[in-house]
Amino acid sequence: MPVTNSSRTLFDKIWDDHVVERLEDGTCILYIDRHLVHEVTSPQAFEGLRLSGRRVRRPDATVAVVDHNVPTSDRSKPIEEPQSRLQIETLEKNVAEFGIPYFPLRSASQGIVHVVGPEQGISLPGMTIVCGDSHTSTHGALGSLAFGIGTSEVEHVLATQTILQKPAKNMRVSVEGKVGPGVTAKDIMLAIIGRIGTAGGTGHVIEFAGSAIRDLDMAGRMTLCNMSIEAGARAGLVAPDETTFAYVKGRPFAPKDEAFEQACEYWRSLASDEGAYFDTEVTLAAEEIIPSVTWGTSPQDVLPIDGSVPSPSDVADPARAAQIQRALDYMGLEAGQKIAGTPVDVVFIGSCTNSRLEDLRAAADVVRGRHVAEGVRAMIVPGSGLVKHAAEGEGLDKVFLDAGFEWREAGCSMCLGMNPDRLTPGQRCASTSNRNFEGRQGPEGRTHLCSPAMAAAAAVTGRLCDVRELVKETV
Amino acid sequence: MDKFTELTAIAAPMPTENIDTDQIIPARFLKTIQRTGLGKSAFAAQRYDADGNEKPDFVLNQDPYRHAEILITYDNLGCGSSREHAPWALLDFGIRCVIAPSFADIFFNNCFKNGILPIPLPRQICDELMDDARQGSNSRLTVDLERQVIVRPNGETIPFEVDPFRRHMLLEGLDDIGQTMAHDAEISSFEHRPARAWVPSITIGTVK
Numbered sequence: 001m002p003v004t005n006s007s008r009t010l011f012d013k014i015w016d017d018h019v020v021e022r023l024e025d026g027t028c029i030l031y032i033d034r035h036l037v038h039e040v041t042s043p044q045a046f047e048g049l050r051l052s053g054r055r056v057r058r059p060d061a062t063v064a065v066v067d068h069n070v071p072t073s074d075r076s077k078p079i080e081e082p083q084s085r086l087q088i089e090t091l092e093k094n095v096a097e098f099g100i101p102y103f104p105l106r107s108a109s110q111g112i113v114h115v116v117g118p119e120q121g122i123s124l125p126g127m128t129i130v131c132g133d134s135h136t137s138t139h140g141a142l143g144s145l146a147f148g149i150g151t152s153e154v155e156h157v158l159a160t161q162t163i164l165q166k167p168a169k170n171m172r173v174s175v176e177g178k179v180g181p182g183v184t185a186k187d188i189m190l191a192i193i194g195r196i197g198t199a200g201g202t203g204h205v206i207e208f209a210g211s212a213i214r215d216l217d218m219a220g221r222m223t224l225c226n227m228s229i230e231a232g233a234r235a236g237l238v239a240p241d242e243t244t245f246a247y248v249k250g251r252p253f254a255p256k257d258e259a260f261e262q263a264c265e266y267w268r269s270l271a272s273d274e275g276a277y278f279d280t281e282v283t284l285a286a287e288e289i290i291p292s293v294t295w296g297t298s299p300q301d302v303l304p305i306d307g308s309v310p311s312p313s314d315v316a317d318p319a320r321a322a323q324i325q326r327a328l329d330y331m332g333l334e335a336g337q338k339i340a341g342t343p344v345d346v347v348f349i350g351s352c353t354n355s356r357l358e359d360l361r362a363a364a365d366v367v368r369g370r371h372v373a374e375g376v377r378a379m380i381v382p383g384s385g386l387v388k389h390a391a392e393g394e395g396l397d398k399v400f401l402d403a404g405f406e407w408r409e410a411g412c413s414m415c416l417g418m419n420p421d422r423l424t425p426g427q428r429c430a431s432t433s434n435r436n437f438e439g440r441q442g443p444e445g446r447t448h449l450c451s452p453a454m455a456a457a458a459a460v461t462g463r464l465c466d467v468r469e470l471v472k473e474t475v
Numbered sequence: 476m477d478k479f480t481e482l483t484a485i486a487a488p489m490p491t492e493n494i495d496t497d498q499i500i501p502a503r504f505l506k507t508i509q510r511t512g513l514g515k516s517a518f519a520a521q522r523y524d525a526d527g528n529e530k531p532d533f534v535l536n537q538d539p540y541r542h543a544e545i546l547i548t549y550d551n552l553g554c555g556s557s558r559e560h561a562p563w564a565l566l567d568f569g570i571r572c573v574i575a576p577s578f579a580d581i582f583f584n585n586c587f588k589n590g591i592l593p594i595p596l597p598r599q600i601c602d603e604l605m606d607d608a609r610q611g612s613n614s615r616l617t618v619d620l621e622r623q624v625i626v627r628p629n630g631e632t633i634p635f636e637v638d639p640f641r642r643h644m645l646l647e648g649l650d651d652i653g654q655t656m657a658h659d660a661e662i663s664s665f666e667h668r669p670a671r672a673w674v675p676s677i678t679i680g681t682v683k
Binding site for chain 1 (some may be wrong): 506562580584679
């Protein structure tokens with residue numbers, strides 16, 4: 001940042017307020033307010049503590065939950081896969097030994113760590129939040145600096161409540177205007193990733209700004225920030241505003257009464273200053289974004305639903321051309337074909353990207369009065385026990401079950417297939433998750449990323465299609 | 476962590492962009508509670524067929540690359556998941572150095588924590604090094620962290636940049652937790668700043 005400019009960005013302010021010490025070469029010891037822990041990336045970290053005789057510095061700033069491995073079917077039965085069971089039991093042993101607050105599998109509040117944190121008021125604006133999971137960026141929707149870390153860093157945070165890092169660069173992505181009907185936060189984010197690419201945000205923290213972002217509810221902002229990592233960014237941020245405060249107020253672990261008012265005053269001061277310097281600026285027009293899906297094996301392989309799959313002959317770089325060909329072969333698609341109309345075998349609505357109550361409502365609005373197409377397996381996996389309970393309170397479970405969907409328990413599920421929810425080789429899935437990598441949802445599975453409304457539309461028609469056509473019919 | 480000082484080794488060319496950590500180690504192998512033993516599952520989808528047999532066209536199934544200790548790829552190596560199982564799998568396979576035009580942030584960081592040196596170099600230089608690598612076992616590269624150079628088989632040296640702090644940690648094989656714990660007084664003093672009074676504690680027993 002130029003020294004002549006004392007204006008600071010949202011990122012700069014949160015960063016500055018958490019620097020314990022700046023070391024000689026510019027590396028900072030950065031204090032961490034919240035450390036979220038799950039069963040997959042923590043066992044080796046706890047083992048490291050044990051081997052070196054170290055304790056957890058701030059168990060009262062640490063919260064654990066199981067999500068990646070858990071079955072989303074009947075929870076009254078024991079976990080069948082022995083390795084999954086071992087990982088969950090290992091977490092339970094570790095939280096007991098080190099005194100860490102924990103949401104167990106059969107807790108009514110258990111769920112995906114990035115759904116549970118905000119929902120419980122554990123994640124709050126202005127905080128630094130880490131977790132051994134790249135989609136920790138989700139919590140940036142609250143106006144907190146939240147990023148994923150590796151297991152060595154998990155151990156470092158457990159032992160010291162700090163992390164060693166140099167400041168990131170600032171990027172601002174502004175989406176101005178109003179989105180059209182049927183266009184969601186997911187479509188906005190896919191459009192952004194399509195524009196800047198999966199490495200576009202490398203080394204940066206992205207602040208999402210502009211009127212279309214302000215108009216999003218908290219669930220939408222979480223979807224957006226969740227996929228910051230798919231744009232290569234360290235984290236995503238939305239400045240905390242009245243929408244944020246209304247969301248936070250009254251959550252179990254949020255400050256109460258006077259403490260809440262004082263916190264709001266601080267949180268209001270965090271917005272980027274007028275004239276603050278951004279290393280990179282990108283602007284999109286909301287009106288130009290239409291419902292989108294991915295066609296390939298990288299989240300940047302985005303198409304508007306009326307678009308056609310690219311051809312290797314469209315690009316000059318031979319390495320890039322080979323990559324397109326490989327993606328086409330993997331996905332079982334022909335160069336130049338229309339993406340709309342592609343038949344699907346499976347529909348997955350869930351994951352830390354799109355499993356909140358608002359997401360389920362959007363899907364239910366499309367499904368109501370319709371039925372899952374013949375031969376399609378469609379599943380709804382709520383993000384948490386509380387989301388599931390609230391959805392059932394609104395009768396959404398009935399909408400989905402009547403239409404032929406599976407209504408499951410909370411967990412990461414088919415986003416990454418660590419539990420039994422997996423694609424079989426060659427199966428094609430419309431998925432509300434975040435990654436369409438080769439094998440992500442199961443070996444040789446084919447993933448098309450899209451919004452909950454678009455996934456619901458695919459479920460009832462049996463093919464990728466423009467949700468706006470279905471919604472028009474209903475109106 | 477093992478020190479990294481100088482490495483002379485076979486390099487495997489993988490001329491692909493966006494090699495994600497799901498490719499390096501698919502999620503179904505993340506159920507371990509150990510750091511070791513993941514080498515046999517590195518790049519599993521590309522390395523083995525459905526019956527577990529090696530696919531002969533995959534570079535790490537070919538001689539001499541099954542003994543590679545250096546990996547050269549194209550842009551954005553290690554994108555996606557933060558899983559440290561990715562560098563653990565590479566390390567367990569035998570990889571100590573990865574070279575690419577660019578890296579994803581978390582993977583880049585995770586490499587250093589495990590004694591793997593990630594070196595960003597321009598695409599054109601990566602192409603030249605890949606050409607060297609394609610010549611097989613008579614064509615080893617030397618990576619000298621002390622001097623910050625790569626020595627090509629023809630004797631040409633290619634300088635590279637590395638963060639001084641991280642270089643120091645690798646050369647000495649140091650554990651950064653111990654280093655940070657030496658700043659305990661500063662961390663404690665930070666925790667007691669009045670401006671932080673709003674940050675709530677989470678008491679065990681309140682989470683259910």
